[in-house]
Amino acid sequence: MDLTDADITLSIAEEATTGAGPCNTVDLEVDGGPGAVAVTIGTLTERACADENLIGVEGxxxxxxxxxxxxxxxxxxxxxxxxxxxLTYARQ
Incomplete structure (x- = not known):
């Protein structure tokens, strides 16, 4: 499944790292980098997707x-x- 056109973001700050998929947000813990990293998924919201096609993209x-x-x-x-x-993110 290609995620190219999905609305997916990543926010990295001193106090928190969060990701946002097309339906939900997730708190992340990232250790290491650049180079080798370990990503631990934390709290994931459980909002319903308005578009059923986005459920697969989110997963x-x-x-x-x-x-x-x-x-x-x-x-x-x-x-x-x-x-x-x-995942490739453009800096903003």
Whole structure:
């Protein structure tokens, strides 16, 4: 499943790291990086998806995010890679 057009964000701050999929948000703990990282999924909200097609996108996003083992930060992107796939974020 391609997540290219899904509304997915990641916010990294000193006090917290959070991810947002098309329906829910998740608190994350990220250890390491750049390079080898371990991502632990924390609290995940349980909002219903207004669009049933987004349920599969949401599940795929959480699966990929929970299996991240490597982070690469570029000038304009952050790439998270793992056993289940890759997430590429544009810096804002």
């Amino acid at each position: 795929r996003y959480i699966t990929v995010l929970s299996n991240v083992v490597f982070a690469e930060a570029g000038d304009t992107t952050l790439v998270l890679r793992g056993r289940s796939g890759k």
